[in-house]
Amino acid sequence: MTPELFRRFCALANDHAGLNLQRGKEAMVAARVGKRVRALGLKSAAAYLERLEADGSGEELAAFLGVITTSFTGFFREPEHFDILARAAAVWARRRTPVRVWSAAVASGEEAYSIAMTLATTLGEDGDWRVLGTDISAPALAEAGRAVYAAERLGSIHPTLRRQFLRLQRRGRDAGATFAISPRLRRHVAFGRLNLAGPPFRLRGGHDAIFCRNVMIYLTAEVRAELGAELARLLRPGGRLFLAHSETLADPSTELELVGPSVRMRPGDPLLRAALAEGKERRATGH
Amino acid sequence: MARRAASKKGNGKQRPQDGTHHATAYLHAVPTPIVAVDTAFTVTFINQAGAALLGGAPASFLGRKCFELFKTTHCHTAECRCAQAMQRGEAREGETTSQIVAGGLPIRYTAAPLRGPRGEIIGAIEYIVDVTETHRALSQAAEKVAHLDNIPTPVLAVDRDLNVTYINPAGASLVGQPAASLCGRKCFELFRTTHCNTPECRIMQAMSSGQVRRGEAVARPNGNAGTPIEYTAAPIRGVTGQIIGGLEYVVDISERKAVLEEITRIVGELANANLTVRSRGTYSGDFLAITDHLNRGVGAVNDAMGQVADAADQVSAAASQIATGAQAVAEGASEQASAIEETSSSMKEMADVTERNADSARHADQVAQSARATAAAGGAAVTRMIDAVAKIRASSAATAEIIRDINEIAFQTNLLALNAAVEAARAGEAGRGFAVVAEEVRNLAMRAKEAARRTEELIKGAMELADGGTAISAEVNTKFTDIVDKVDKLSDAVGGIARASDEQAHGIAQVNKAVAQMDQVTQRNAASSEESSSAAEELAAQADELAALVGRFQLTRSAPAPRPALQDQHAGPADPARRSSRQSRRLNGRRPVDPAAVIPLTDEENVADF
Numbered sequence: 001m002t003p004e005l006f007r008r009f010c011a012l013a014n015d016h017a018g019l020n021l022q023r024g025k026e027a028m029v030a031a032r033v034g035k036r037v038r039a040l041g042l043k044s045a046a047a048y049l050e051r052l053e054a055d056g057s058g059e060e061l062a063a064f065l066g067v068i069t070t071s072f073t074g075f076f077r078e079p080e081h082f083d084i085l086a087r088a089a090a091v092w093a094r095r096r097t098p099v100r101v102w103s104a105a106v107a108s109g110e111e112a113y114s115i116a117m118t119l120a121t122t123l124g125e126d127g128d129w130r131v132l133g134t135d136i137s138a139p140a141l142a143e144a145g146r147a148v149y150a151a152e153r154l155g156s157i158h159p160t161l162r163r164q165f166l167r168l169q170r171r172g173r174d175a176g177a178t179f180a181i182s183p184r185l186r187r188h189v190a191f192g193r194l195n196l197a198g199p200p201f202r203l204r205g206g207h208d209a210i211f212c213r214n215v216m217i218y219l220t221a222e223v224r225a226e227l228g229a230e231l232a233r234l235l236r237p238g239g240r241l242f243l244a245h246s247e248t249l250a251d252p253s254t255e256l257e258l259v260g261p262s263v264r265m266r267p268g269d270p271l272l273r274a275a276l277a278e279g280k281e282r283r284a285t286g287h
Numbered sequence: 288m289a290r291r292a293a294s295k296k297g298n299g300k301q302r303p304q305d306g307t308h309h310a311t312a313y314l315h316a317v318p319t320p321i322v323a324v325d326t327a328f329t330v331t332f333i334n335q336a337g338a339a340l341l342g343g344a345p346a347s348f349l350g351r352k353c354f355e356l357f358k359t360t361h362c363h364t365a366e367c368r369c370a371q372a373m374q375r376g377e378a379r380e381g382e383t384t385s386q387i388v389a390g391g392l393p394i395r396y397t398a399a400p401l402r403g404p405r406g407e408i409i410g411a412i413e414y415i416v417d418v419t420e421t422h423r424a425l426s427q428a429a430e431k432v433a434h435l436d437n438i439p440t441p442v443l444a445v446d447r448d449l450n451v452t453y454i455n456p457a458g459a460s461l462v463g464q465p466a467a468s469l470c471g472r473k474c475f476e477l478f479r480t481t482h483c484n485t486p487e488c489r490i491m492q493a494m495s496s497g498q499v500r501r502g503e504a505v506a507r508p509n510g511n512a513g514t515p516i517e518y519t520a521a522p523i524r525g526v527t528g529q530i531i532g533g534l535e536y537v538v539d540i541s542e543r544k545a546v547l548e549e550i551t552r553i554v555g556e557l558a559n560a561n562l563t564v565r566s567r568g569t570y571s572g573d574f575l576a577i578t579d580h581l582n583r584g585v586g587a588v589n590d591a592m593g594q595v596a597d598a599a600d601q602v603s604a605a606a607s608q609i610a611t612g613a614q615a616v617a618e619g620a621s622e623q624a625s626a627i628e629e630t631s632s633s634m635k636e637m638a639d640v641t642e643r644n645a646d647s648a649r650h651a652d653q654v655a656q657s658a659r660a661t662a663a664a665g666g667a668a669v670t671r672m673i674d675a676v677a678k679i680r681a682s683s684a685a686t687a688e689i690i691r692d693i694n695e696i697a698f699q700t701n702l703l704a705l706n707a708a709v710e711a712a713r714a715g716e717a718g719r720g721f722a723v724v725a726e727e728v729r730n731l732a733m734r735a736k737e738a739a740r741r742t743e744e745l746i747k748g749a750m751e752l753a754d755g756g757t758a759i760s761a762e763v764n765t766k767f768t769d770i771v772d773k774v775d776k777l778s779d780a781v782g783g784i785a786r787a788s789d790e791q792a793h794g795i796a797q798v799n800k801a802v803a804q805m806d807q808v809t810q811r812n813a814a815s816s817e818e819s820s821s822a823a824e825e826l827a828a829q830a831d832e833l834a835a836l837v838g839r840f841q842l843t844r845s846a847p848a849p850r851p852a853l854q855d856q857h858a859g860p861a862d863p864a865r866r867s868s869r870q871s872r873r874l875n876g877r878r879p880v881d882p883a884a885v886i887p888l889t890d891e892e893n894v895a896d897f
Contacts, residue, residue, distance in 0.1 A: 022811075028818055070814070072821035078621075100897060132897040190897070203897050217814040221807075245621035246813035248628060248806050258632070261625055 001030040001045055008049060009033060013068050016061060017136060018197030018223030032067045036060075065195070066137035070218065071107040075149075075156045076114045078213070081242050084260050085115065085209060088240060089122035092208060099129035102203070104196060104212040104231070106133030109144025109189075110153070111211055116185050117161045125184050134194035144191050147181040154179060197223050199230035206236040213244035213262075225251050232256050237268025315345075317414075323401065324369060325410040328353050337415070341387060357415075358386035359394070369411040372398035376408060382418060393422040420526035428523050428534065429453060441537040444523065445474050445490060452532060461537065462508045478537075480504040480516065490533040493520035497530060503540065515544040546574045553581060561841040562589040589842055596837040603830035606823045613819035620813040627806050634802065638795045645788030652781040659774035666767030673760040680753040683746045690739045690746065697735035704729035 001009075006026050013019040013029075021029060030045065037048045052060050076082055085101075092099050099119065103112040112133035119129045135141050148169050154162060166179040194201065196215055210231050216224050228249045231241055235256075243249070243262040256264035311332075314321050320337030324330055330351050338345040341356055353369070354362035361367045361383040368379040378399040384391040398413040428444060429452075435442040441458030445451055451474050459466035462477045474490070475483035482488045482504040489500040499521045505513040520535040549566050556564035562585060566578040707725035711718035 028822070031822070070818045070821045072817050072824065102897060130897070207897075214813070214817055217810040217817065244813065246617065246624040246809055248624060248631075248810070258628065262628075 001026055001033075005045055005049060006030075009045075009068070012052070012061075012064065014220065016197065017065050017069060017195060018219045018227075019068065020218060020220040020223075029068070033064075035067045036063060062136075062138055062193075066139050069136055070214075071135070071137055071140045072214070073107040073110045075110045075154060076158075077111070077156070078245050079156075080261060081211070081213075081263065082114060082118045084240070084263055085118050085242075086122050088209065089119055093123055093127075097128075099123060099127070099208050100206075101129070101131050101209045101211070102207050102234075103131060103133045104194070104210055105215040106135050106144055106191065107137070107140045109133060109141075109147060109191070110149070111213070112144065112189050112191070113147070113165075113181050113185065114157075115209075115211065116189050117157070117165050120165070120185060120188070121161070129188060131189045133189060133191045134196075135191075136193070136195050138193060141191050141193060147186055148178050149181075151177040151179060196227055199226050201230060201234070203234055205234040207234055207239055208236065209240045209242065210235060211242045213242060213247070216243060216247045216249075228254060232266060235266040237266050239266050240264070241266075320415040321412065322353060322357075322415070323410060323412040324353050326373060326408065328369065330356065331410060332412075340415070340417075356387075359383040368396060368398040369413055372400045372411045372413075373408050376400050393418045395421075420529070421531045424523060424525040424531050425452065428532070435536075438536075441539075442534070443474060443537075444532060444534045446532040447494060447530070449474050449490070451477065458537065461506070461514070461539070478506045478508055479510070480506045480518075481513075489518060490520040490535050493522045493535075494530050494533045497522050497524075506537070514539055515541050517543075542570060542574055546570055546578060549578065550581060553585065557585065560839045562592055563841050563843045589840075592837055592840050593842050593844060596834060596842065599830045599833040599837060603827055603834065606827035606830055609819055609823035609826070613816040613823060616812060616816035617820065620809050620816060623809045624806070624813070627802055627809060630802050631799070631806075634795055634798055638792060638799075641788050641791045641795060645785055645792070648781050648784035648788060652778055652785065655774050655778045655781060659771050659778065662767050662770035662774060666764055666771070669760050669764045669767060673757055673764070676753045676756045676760065680750050680757075683750045683753065687743060687746045687750075690743045694736060694739040694743075697732045697739060700732035700735070701729055704732055 006029055009029050010019075010021040010025075013021055033045050033048060037043075037045055040048065040051065042048050042051065052064055055061060089099065101115050101119065103115060106112045112131050116131045119127070119131065123129050133141075133144055135144070151172075154166065157166070162179075165182045165185045167182055169178040169180040171177055196212070197219070212227070212231055216227070219227065228251050232254060235241060240259070241256060241264045243264070245262050247262055249256065249264065254264070256266055259265045314332070315335045317334060318336050320340045321332070321334045322330060322337050323332035330348050330353050333341075333345045333348045335345060338348060341348060348356060354367075361381065365371075366381065366383070368381045371379040378397060380395065380397040382393065382395045384393050386392075394415050395418045396413050396415045398411045400408045401410040401412055403409040425446075435453075435455045438455060439457050441455065441461045443451055443454040443458045451470050451472050454462075454466050454469050454477075456466055459469055462469060464477075469477060475488075482502060486492075487502065487504070489502040492500040499519060501517065501519040503515065503517045506516045507513040516537050517540045518535050518537040520533050522530045523532040523534055525531045545568060549568055553564050553566060565582050565585065568578065569575075570578055704725045707728065708722055711722035711725055714721065
C-alpha cells in the first residue's frame with residue numbers, strides 16, 4: 001500500500017469514524033482493507049478506494065468502517081466493572097424505576113450479554129430492565145443478533161451463569177460446539193447501528209449506565225472530548241460511565257467523578273455513592 | 288433345385304411343375320454361376336450367369352462335360368468338389384483356377400450332391416464365385432502384411448471364416464507356436480480371447496460393419512491366467528470393395544492395464560484425500576515415467592500439505608503467542624493507566640497545595656510590609672519623643688535658673704528681714720510690731736528658700752529622668768530599625784516562597800502535560816494491543832481452518848527433510864500470498880455478511896427508544 005493510499009484510507013476512517021490512525025498502522029490498514037478487496041473480488045486496494053469513493057449509497061462506507069474498526073471483545077472483560085454494575089444494580093432495585101444500560105461499542109455482543117446476565121442476576125430475569133447494544137460494524141452486529149457463540153469463547157462466564165443463560169446450539173468436538181444465549185435473556189437486549197463519532201446521538205438519555213470501553217483509545221482527542229461530553233449528557237444523575245481500564249476521559253473539565261477503576265459517575269445520587277463507599281470498604285477489608 | 292436339375296437331365300420330357308419352373312427362374316436370376324451335372328459330369332443345368340461366364344446361351348452348354356467347359360485345376364483330380372460331394376453325399380467347397388480366360392480365373396465353388404427319388408445320388412449342383420478380386424486383394428494384403436513381419440506387435444490376417452491367412456512372428460510368439468503352423472487355423476482357436484465366438488469379436492464386427500473396430504480382451508492362448516490385450520481389427524476389401532477378410536493387430540496391454548489400475552487406485556485414494564498412497568510397481572518406458580511422475584507429484588503434494596499443516600500449527604502457536612503478548616500489553620496499559628490516573632489526581636492535589644502556599648506567601652508578605660511600615664512609624668515617633676524630652680530638659684534647666692534667682696531673692700529677703708529686726712529692736716516698743724513683721728518676712732523667705740530647694744531637687748530629678756528617657760528612646764529607636772531590617776528580610780523570604788510556589792505550579796503543569804502524553808501513549812498502546820488481540824484471534828481462526836482443511840488429507844508424516852528438488856519444483860504451495868488469498872476467499876465465502884437478515888436493523892427505533 002502506497003503512503004498516499006494509506007493516507008486516503010486513514011482520512012476516510014478519520015472523517016467518518018473519528019479514528020486516529022497514525023503511521024505504523026499501514027500493515028493493519030492493508031490487511032483490513034484487503035478483506036473488502038477480496039470480498040468484492042477487486043484487484044487492488046487502489047481499485048477498492050475508487051469503488052469506496054464512488055459509492056453513493058453509503059453501504060460500502062459502512063462496510064469499510066466495519067472492517068477498519070477493531071471488534072475485539074469477550075464475555076466479562078475487565079470483570080471488576082461487572083461487580084461494580086452488580087452493586088449499583090442492587091441499589092437501583094430499591095428505586096423501582098426501569099433500568100436502562102447502554103453498551104455503546106458492543107461489537108459482536110458479548111458485552112451486552114454480560115451486562116444482561118449481571119442485571120438478570122440482580123434485578124431478576126423478568127425485571128424491568130433493558131440493554132441497548134450499538135456498534136459501527138454491521139457484520140459485528142449481525143453476530144451479536146445471532147447470539148450464538150463458540151464454546152471456547154465462553155470460558156470467562158461463571159459456570160452458574162453459563163448454566164442459566166446458555167443453551168447448547170450445536171454439538172461438536174473440542175471447541176466445535178456452539179451455544180446460544182437464552183431467549184429469556186435476549187428479549188431484554190436490543191441492537192442498533194450507531195457511529196460514536198457523530199454526536200449528538202438520538203437517544204432519550206437518562207441512562208443508568210453506559211459502557212463505552214475500548215473506544216476512546218482509537219479516537220482522536222477532539223472526537224474523544226466530544227464523545228465524553230455527550231456520554232456525560234446522556235447519563236442520569238448518579239449514572240455511571242464505564243471506560244476501559246486503560247482509558248481516561250482526558251477532559252479536566254468533566255463533571256464526572258472518578259468512583260472506581262475507569263468508572264465515573266455523574267454527581268447527584270447520594271444513595272448510590274453511599275453504596276459504592278460501602279462496597280469500597282468491603283473490598284478494602286476483604287483484601 | 289435338385290428336381291429341376293433332374294428334369295433338365297430328363298431333357299424336358301416332363302412338364303415342369305409351377306414350383307420347379309419358378310425355381311429355375313430364380314436360379315437364372317442369381318448373379319452367381321450355378322451349374323448342375325449328373326454323375327458323369329454332364330451338364331444338366333446352367334444358369335444365365337454361368338452361361339455368361341462361358342460366353343454363350345445356357346441351352347448351348349447342356350449335355351456337355353463340365354470339365355470341358357470350366358477347365359479347372361481340380362478337374363479330373365480328387366480335388367474336384369463335385370466328385371467329392373457325390374462321393375461323400377455332402378456339400379464341399381474349394382478354390383481352384385479355371386482356364387476359361389487367359390492367365391486363369393480364380394474361383395471358389397461349392398458343390399452339393401443331388402439325390403434321386405430314392406435318395407440315391409444322381410449328380411451334383413455347384414455354384415461358382417469369381418474370387419479374382421479376392422485373390423488380388425489377398426495378395427496385395429499379403430504384400431503389405433509382409434512388412435508386418437518385422438513389427439514386434441502381433442499382427443494377423445484372417446479370411447471371412449476366421450481362418451488365419453497371415454500371422455507375424457510376434458503374433459506367433461504370443462501364441463507360442465511357429466508362424467507357419469498357424470496359417471489356415473481358426474484364429475479363435477489360437478488366441479482364445481474372452482471375445483472369441485461372441486458378438487464382441489471385433490474382427491467379426493469389422494468385417495460385418497466394414498469399419499475399424501478396437502477392443503480390449505484377455506487372451507489365453509495357453510489356457511493360463513491370460514494376457515490382457517488391445518486388438519484393432521480392420522476389414523480387408525477386395526477390388527470391388529467387398530469384404531474378404533480382416534486384419535488385426537494385437538497389443539499386449541498387460542503393463543498398461545496394470546499401470547492404469549495402479550493409477551486408478553492412486554487417483555481414487557487421492558480423491559479420498561489420501562496422500563499416503565504411492566505406486567509400487569516396476570514399469571518400463573513411458574509407464575515408468577508416468578508412475579514416477581505420479582509418485583513424485585503425490586509426494587510433493589504430500590510434503591507441501593505436511594508443510595502447510597506444520598505452518599498452520601506454527602501460525603496457530605504464533606497467534607496464541609501474539610494473543611498472550613497483546614494481553615500482557617493490555618494489562619500493562621491498564622496498570623499504567625491507573626497509575627496515570629493516580630498520578631493525575633496526586634498532581635491535582637499538589638497543584639492545590641502549591642496554590643494555597645502561594646496565596647499564604649502573598650498574604651504574609653502583605654502583613655510583613657504593613658509591620659515594616661508600623662515599625663518605621665514607631666521609630667519616627669521615638670525620635671520625636673527624644674526631641675520632646677530634650678526640650679523638657681532644656682525647660683527644666685531654665686526653670687533651675689529661675690529657682691536660683693528665687694533662692695537669691697529669698698536670701699536677700701532674709702537679710703533684709705534681719706536688718707529690719709535689728710532696726711525694730713533699736714526702736715524698742717515702737718518697733719515691736721515692726722519686729723513681728725520682720726519675723727514674718729524672714730519666715731516667708733525661709734519658706735521660699737525651702738520651696739526653691741525642693742523645686743530645684745524636683746527639677747534635678749526631672750532632668751535626670753529626662754536623660755534616662757533619652758537613653759531609652761535611643762534604644763527603642765535602635766530596636767525599631769532592627770524590626771524594619773528583619774521585616775525586610777522576612778519579606779524577601781516570603782517573596783522567595785511565592786516565587787518557588789509559582790515555579791512549582793509551572794513544574795506541576797509540565798508534569799501534567801507529561802502525564803497527559805503518557806496517557807495518550809498508554810491509550811495508543813491499549814489500542815495496539817487490542818488490535819493485536821483481534822488480529823491474533825482472526826489468525827488463530829484462520830490457522831484452525833487451514834489445519835482443518837489440511838486435516839482432511841491423510842499424510843505420510845514420517846517424511847524426512849523434503850528433497851530439495853521437490854521444494855524447487857513445488858514452490859507454489861509455499862507461496863504465502865497465494866495461500867492467503869485462497870484462504871481468505873474461503874473464509875469470506877463462509878461468513879455471510881447480511882446483518883439485515885439476522886437482526887432487523889431498525890436502528891432508529893432501537894436507538895431512539897432507548
